[in-house]
Amino acid sequence: MNLVQEFTLTAALKPPLPIGDGPIGTRVYYEVAGGEIVGDRIRGKLLGGGEWALIGPDGFLRLDVRLQVETHDGAYLYIQYFGLLELNEAVQSALADGTGTEYGDQYFFTNPRIETGDERYAWVNTTFFIGEGRMLPNLGVGYRVCRPA
Amino acid sequence: MNLVQEFTLTAALKPPLPIGDGPIGTRVYYEVAGGEIVGDRIRGKLLGGGEWALIGPDGFLRLDVRLQVETHDGAYLYIQYFGLLELNEAVQSALADGTGTEYGDQYFFTNPRIETGDERYAWVNTTFFIGEGRMLPNLGVGYRVCRPA
Amino acid sequence: MNLVQEFTLTAALKPPLPIGDGPIGTRVYYEVAGGEIVGDRIRGKLLGGGEWALIGPDGFLRLDVRLQVETHDGAYLYIQYFGLLELNEAVQSALADGTGTEYGDQYFFTNPRIETGDERYAWVNTTFFIGEGRMLPNLGVGYRVCRPA
Amino acid sequence: MNLVQEFTLTAALKPPLPIGDGPIGTRVYYEVAGGEIVGDRIRGKLLGGGEWALIGPDGFLRLDVRLQVETHDGAYLYIQYFGLLELNEAVQSALADGTGTEYGDQYFFTNPRIETGDERYAWVNTTFFIGEGRMLPNLGVGYRVCRPA
Numbered sequence: 001m002n003l004v005q006e007f008t009l010t011a012a013l014k015p016p017l018p019i020g021d022g023p024i025g026t027r028v029y030y031e032v033a034g035g036e037i038v039g040d041r042i043r044g045k046l047l048g049g050g051e052w053a054l055i056g057p058d059g060f061l062r063l064d065v066r067l068q069v070e071t072h073d074g075a076y077l078y079i080q081y082f083g084l085l086e087l088n089e090a091v092q093s094a095l096a097d098g099t100g101t102e103y104g105d106q107y108f109f110t111n112p113r114i115e116t117g118d119e120r121y122a123w124v125n126t127t128f129f130i131g132e133g134r135m136l137p138n139l140g141v142g143y144r145v146c147r148p149a
Numbered sequence: 150m151n152l153v154q155e156f157t158l159t160a161a162l163k164p165p166l167p168i169g170d171g172p173i174g175t176r177v178y179y180e181v182a183g184g185e186i187v188g189d190r191i192r193g194k195l196l197g198g199g200e201w202a203l204i205g206p207d208g209f210l211r212l213d214v215r216l217q218v219e220t221h222d223g224a225y226l227y228i229q230y231f232g233l234l235e236l237n238e239a240v241q242s243a244l245a246d247g248t249g250t251e252y253g254d255q256y257f258f259t260n261p262r263i264e265t266g267d268e269r270y271a272w273v274n275t276t277f278f279i280g281e282g283r284m285l286p287n288l289g290v291g292y293r294v295c296r297p298a
Numbered sequence: 299m300n301l302v303q304e305f306t307l308t309a310a311l312k313p314p315l316p317i318g319d320g321p322i323g324t325r326v327y328y329e330v331a332g333g334e335i336v337g338d339r340i341r342g343k344l345l346g347g348g349e350w351a352l353i354g355p356d357g358f359l360r361l362d363v364r365l366q367v368e369t370h371d372g373a374y375l376y377i378q379y380f381g382l383l384e385l386n387e388a389v390q391s392a393l394a395d396g397t398g399t400e401y402g403d404q405y406f407f408t409n410p411r412i413e414t415g416d417e418r419y420a421w422v423n424t425t426f427f428i429g430e431g432r433m434l435p436n437l438g439v440g441y442r443v444c445r446p447a
Numbered sequence: 448m449n450l451v452q453e454f455t456l457t458a459a460l461k462p463p464l465p466i467g468d469g470p471i472g473t474r475v476y477y478e479v480a481g482g483e484i485v486g487d488r489i490r491g492k493l494l495g496g497g498e499w500a501l502i503g504p505d506g507f508l509r510l511d512v513r514l515q516v517e518t519h520d521g522a523y524l525y526i527q528y529f530g531l532l533e534l535n536e537a538v539q540s541a542l543a544d545g546t547g548t549e550y551g552d553q554y555f556f557t558n559p560r561i562e563t564g565d566e567r568y569a570w571v572n573t574t575f576f577i578g579e580g581r582m583l584p585n586l587g588v589g590y591r592v593c594r595p596a
Contacts, residue, residue, distance in 0.1 A: 001579050001593060003448055017196065017217055019227045020266015023274050023354040024322040027227055027264055029217055031197055047166065048180055050199070052215065052227065056321040060573050066201065066215070068166055068178055078168045078176055078201065082560070084575050109575035109595060111558040113529070115176055117169015125172050126507050128531050128556035130577060132448050132595070146448060148556060148579070150301055150430050150444060172503040173471040205470040209424050231411070233426050258426035258446060260409040262380070275358050277382050277407035279428060281299050281446070295299060297407060297430070315494065315515055317525045318564015321572050325525055325562055327515055329495055345464065346478055348497070350513065350525065364499065364513070366464055366476055376466045376474055376499065413474055415467015423470050 003130065003146035007039025009079075009112075011046060011067070012140045016053075025054040025062075035140070037069060042121065044071035049079075061085040063110060075118035083110030085133065094135035101135040103144065108133035112145060152279065152295035156188025158228075158261075160195060160216070161289045165202075174203040174211075184289070186218060191270065193220035198228075210234040212259060224267035232259030234282065243284035250284040252293065257282035261294060301428065301444035305337025307377075307410075309344060309365070310438045314351075323352040323360075333438070335367060340419065342369035347377075359383040361408060373416035381408030383431065392433035399433040401442065406431035410443060450577065450593035454486025456526075456559075458493060458514070459587045463500075472501040472509075482587070484516060489568065491518035496526075508532040510557060522565035530557030532580065541582035548582040550591065555580035559592060 012033040019027035032049035049067030056062060063083040070076055085091065086107035094101050110131040114124040131143035161182040168176035181198035198216030205211060212232040219225055234240065235256035243250050259280040263273040280292035310331040317325035330347035347365035354360060361381035368374055383389065384405035392399050408429040412422040429441035459480040466474035479496035496514030503509060510530040517523055532538065533554035541548050557578040561571040578590035 001450055001577070001591075003450070017219075017225045018266070019217075019225045019264055022227075022264035022266055023356055023358065023360060024264075024352065026266065029225075029227060031217075048199070050197070050215070054322065058321055058569070058573055060321065062321060066199070068168075068180075070166075076166045076168045076178075078171075078178060082558075084573060086573070107573070107575075107595075111529075111575075111577075115168055115171035115173075117167070117171055117175065122505070126505055126531060126533070126554070128554075128558075130448070130558075144448075148554075150428070150442075152299055152301070172505055172507065172509060173501060203471060207420070207424055207470055209470065211470060231409075233424060235424070256424070256426075256446075260380075260426075260428075271356070275356055275382060275384070275405070277405075277409075279299070279409075293299075297405075315517075315523045316564070317515075317523045317562055320525075320562035320564055322562075324564065327523075327525060329515075346497070348495075348513065364497065366466075366478075368464075374464045374466045374476075376469075376476060413466055413469035413471075415465070415469055415473065 002149040004149040005144055006129065006147050007037045007042055007145050009035065009037045009131070009143045009145055010136060010140060011035035011049070012138065013051065015139070025056050028053045028055060032067060042071060042124070044069045044077070055087070059087050061087055071121065073120070075116055075121050077121065077124065078115045079112050081110040081112040081131070083131070083133070084108070091135060095139070098138050100137040103132055103134050105134065110143065151298040153298040154293055155278065155296050156186045156191055156294050158184065158186045158280070158292045158294055159285060159289060160184035160198070161287065162200065164288070174205050177202045177204060181216060191220060191273070193218045193226070204236070208236050210236055214259070220270065222269070224265055224270050226270065226273065227264045228261050230259045230261040230280070232280070232282070233257070240284060244288070247287050249286040252281055252283045254283065259292065300447040302447040303442055304427065304445050305335045305340055305443050307333065307335045307429065307441045307443055308434060308438060309333035309347070310436065311349065313437070323354050326351045326353060330365060340369060340422070342367045342375070353385070357385050359385055363408070369419065371418070373414055373419050375419065375422065376413045377410050379408040379410040379429070381429070381431070382406070389433060393437070396436050398435040401430055401432050403432065408441065449596040451596040452591050453576065453594050454484045454489055454592050455589065456482065456484045456578070456592055457583060457587060457589045458482035458496070459585065460498065462586070472503050475500045475502060479514060489518060489571070491516045491524070502534070506534050508534055512557070518568065520567070522563055522568050524568065524571065525562045526559050528557040528559040528578070530578070530580070531555070538582060542586070545585050547584040550579055550581050552581065557590065
């Protein structure tokens with residue numbers, strides 16, 4: 001399977017809400033403060049969203065993310081994804097110090113699904129996306145999002 | 150089955166984002182602007198949240214809602230629910246005119262699940278909730294949330 | 299909120315598959331061996347299904363169930379629900395000894411959602427259901443399923 | 448992102464149950480009759496499972512699949528995934544005639560998540576998988592399942 005990059009996505013996060021140790025793990029919520037997506041076929045700004053994370057006993061954070069996007073030309077998108085983030089030393093330092101990491105510094109992958117009713121972007125409804133992530137300075141995340149070529 | 154009321158929940162909504170006709174229906178997103186929960190055992194304010202609604206060809210709106218709550222004494226809760234809302238004339242008028250409805254004016258039911266790690270509210274993790282809803286003036290929703298007695 | 303009973307549902311289960319302690323709890327799978335739904339407006343047999351259960355550290359089992367049903371007159375239904383089951387002594391004895399329990403012997407509630415394209419049963423798509431459960435002899439579960447009146 | 452193949456998965460399906468046109472699309476259920484996974488680090492047989500498919504107005508089938516696996520050495524796995532399958536001519540012919548297709552004959556991708564409590568396979572809980580699919584003769588599906596290298 002060959003993958004080609006479709007867009008990058010960056011999201012600034014607000015400080016987490018510690019929901020705490022619940023029935024299926026340690027829940028932490030990060031509200032999305034802003035961000036953007038940038039690609040050849042699609043670009044826009046995040047209108048909001050959230051990350052409902054579960055921190056497991058295995059040192060991995062499981063993401064459950066929902067985002068709203070407005071494209072530069074007025075289409076609205078809904079993006080949702082699950083994902084896996086290894087809370088290794090690089091990520092823990094980034095979270096603690098507000099620094100960033102590079103792609104490959106951590107195991108961080110997602111599978112975005114995108115919905116829209118705007119005909120100009122109908123292709124996103126039928127595209128399978130894979131995102132690789134990294135931490136951005138000042139509590140943020142960045143992804144390069146690919147699709148099968 | 151006997152039900153007793155546990156709390157009421159009110160949520161003010163921002164104007165909807167029309168994601169549009171997607172693969173599983175017409176998607177509309179309402180961001181939660183604020184609100185509160187009020188009950189004998191629990192009270193607090195909404196810190197945010199959203200309603201990812203699907204409007205079906207059958208005249209019903211299917212809710213998929215996530216909310217964050219801070220209780221008056223500093224616990225954080227995560228509330229999620231699915232639900233059914235009949236888009237009858239009363240609801241359509243309320244949405245169009247910014248008016249409210251009474252309980253029973255529409256078919257509007259939800260099944261909230263609540264998570265927290267705060268020991269003072271550990272009971273919410275193991276309580277089955279049922280909410281009956283109505284529209285509130287100025288684009289809002291209100292629920293009376295019950296549990297089996 | 300007044301509830302009226304719509305149907306009962308019984309399901310015989312096969313011995314569990316112990317998936318084990320995973321990232322979000324202890325996963326156990328029960329395949330549905332058979333069963334039926336019986337009500338004034340709807341009756342049929344289970345064509346199969348499964349219960350993907352998570353046993354939490356709080357002594358509750360969280361159900362994630364999917365069932366297929368064929369009605370007596372040839373409609374196909376898909377039923378899915380989440381639910382809460384308290385693993386108290388009565389339930390643990392029933393699971394260990396293959397005995398049953400009565401309604402009220404345990405905290406056991408679900409929120410079935412039903413889909414069908416058959417016009418004769420279109421009402422199930424827009425009905426909010428609540429089930430109260432009990433254990434049946436020989437590893438089974440039974441529910442009385444209600445709806446708001 | 449480089450991907451390496453981890454295993455292949457094949458599943459024989461029983462004839463579909465036509466649940467029909469419901470609130471979020473045309474639902475079809477395929478019960479899994481059997482199958483296997485074969486890889487260097489993992490191999491086993493399917494103990495059962497199901498595919499709850501939604502056929503959309505855009506000519507794509509959206510998969511929602513759950514499988515149980517027993518490895519050759521006695522571990523139990525739970526596999527779940529969403530996915531996209533383009534119902535193009537090749538796939539429609541395969542479904543109608545009981546023939547197969549090759550990888551690349553259709554757009555068919557999934558994102559399996561696997562859970563187990565068995566320590567020998569703990570790595571599956573923290574591995575991000577991507578599957579590319581094809582149709583197998585006699586109503587079946589086959590995937591080559593990769594992970595980031």
